[in-house]
Amino acid sequence: MKYDPLDYIAPHFLRGSQPPRVASRNERDLLRLIWKSPGIERSDLSEPLDLTQQSLHRIIARLHDRGMVAFTSSDARRPGPPSPKLSLCKDWCLTLGISVNVGSIGLCLMGFGEPLEKMEVPQVGSSLSSEMDRIEAGIANLLARRGAKRQDILGVGLAVSGHHMPDTAFNCPVPLAHWSLIDLAPLLGKQLGLPVWVDNVARTAALAEAIFGVGREVANFAYISHLHGYGGGLISGGMPFRGNFRNAGEFSVLFGHQDYGDRPALGLLIEHLRMKSRPNLTLRDLKSEDVSTWDGVQEWIERVAPAHNLAINAICAVFDPALIVLGGELPPSLAKMLIERTEINNLPRHGVLRDEPRLAVAEVLDAPGAIGAALIPLFETIL
Structure with a gap:
């Protein structure tokens, strides 16, 4: 059966609907607007989302109850009841980005769309299992820095240097031959116990530049x-x-x-x-x-x-x-x-x-591929 990372998302991230998903389409549109404009007032969201005030308030209340959105008091002076400012709760979820390049493997720990920690582990030799072990050890290091646990991770983005092949395989440069022509997502997903999305490392670097550069x-x-x-x-x-x-x-x-x-x-x-x-x-x-x-x-x-x-x-x-x-x-x-x-x-x-x-x-000069890879689980599920 074809690997689908959505099947492996931890239940505490899901909204309890069928089919299982992290956020509805309207919720995703709303969360992305808040992410791109932190501190935006609730009253400023009705027009771009084309929602009634009642529907908007209901969606925001549901996201707030789930701990995804935080309220702060507005300092604007305008007629009518005050409208709260909205921002994402950065600790609601973590994502991981892994970029596999010749000579180095970049890691990025991201908190709901904000890079938190980065590190690099060596890419040496020709053993895929040993490199995956080093990746897992690096992830444990990143989590320890933040006092976080693996269950806090929504998903993993894996970015690999090479041509994308069927499923989640890549045809990599010669020094990365041991990463080539292998269905990588289920393999790494099993090792980490987390859902894994894959992409080309140049494309995830471009995504990092689009968002942060x-x-x-x-x-x-x-x-x-x-x-x-x-x-x-x-x-x-x-x-x-x-x-x-x-x-x-x-x-x-x-x-x-x-x-x-x-x-x-x-x-x-x-x-x-x-x-x-x-x-x-x-x-x-x-x-x-x-x-x-x-x-x-x-x-x-x-x-x-x-x-x-x-x-x-x-x-x-x-x-x-x-x-x-x-x-x-x-x-x-x-x-x-x-x-x-x-x-x-x-x-x-x-x-x-x-x-x-x-x-x-x-x-974006430091680990752009890993930063962009950490964004993939968010764009696939929430934003």
Whole structure:
């Protein structure tokens, strides 16, 4: 039987209806409005939700009784009875985000839409069971920091580097071969005793940027994820666009075998710089440094600029976003160098140029894939 994480949500999170669910459609619309505008007054919710005052008050009272929404007194001076301010109770539920990248596994503990704790555990060797054990130990560490228990967790988002395959399997880069072609959600779900949703790590990083980063400003943007490999995610209407096979944003598909070595993939940069007197260089070293003046970096930028521009122009032609974000584990110094080398094909017609997207450096730099993964259980059940 196909794995469905909704079947494994703890009963104390459910609203007691059939079929079992955490929140109704109206409740989810309401909770998302409160989440995006904490402190909003109850009287300001009727119009955007198109609910009668009676229905609105009833839904809010039910959410308050469940401990999901908190009331505070309004300081507004207006005619009529006072309307309380509403905010989410951050401790009503926790979610976990796990991002599996080459060299590192990021963990994020989130409290009802607000990141609380982050940590990283090493991704080494080729044993899936040992890496899952390290993930479980890291989760125990995060929970201990907050004085929380596993039953406080609504669900887990698992983000994996690689092409999405049927069910919850991925086809990962060679260093992550032991994560490949395995139905991961039921396997990790059984180990943790929690419901697990899966997605591509570049897409969850894009989601983190949409909620907490520069993507807050726009509804439609593309996120280029520079990791060991080269991929990305598309945000449409503020939410991830996955495509028919859940692989929208796999920008490496733009390049044939003969061009694959010239992509702006950080694994290739590492190889290049190791030959330039940095034999022990890792992705972590790149991320924590201003590498713009390093020997070999300018040479690499020149080498990958054509591939970078091909990807930028393909995104413009197919998706037409307002914004293109350069992120993943790309150091901001390198992102700025690539932005400076960007050439968008924009020939004037009748003396007029078409509108172009803005290019920006990602703002969510620490564990973006894990942060976005921790949001998935919320968007699938509550928000």
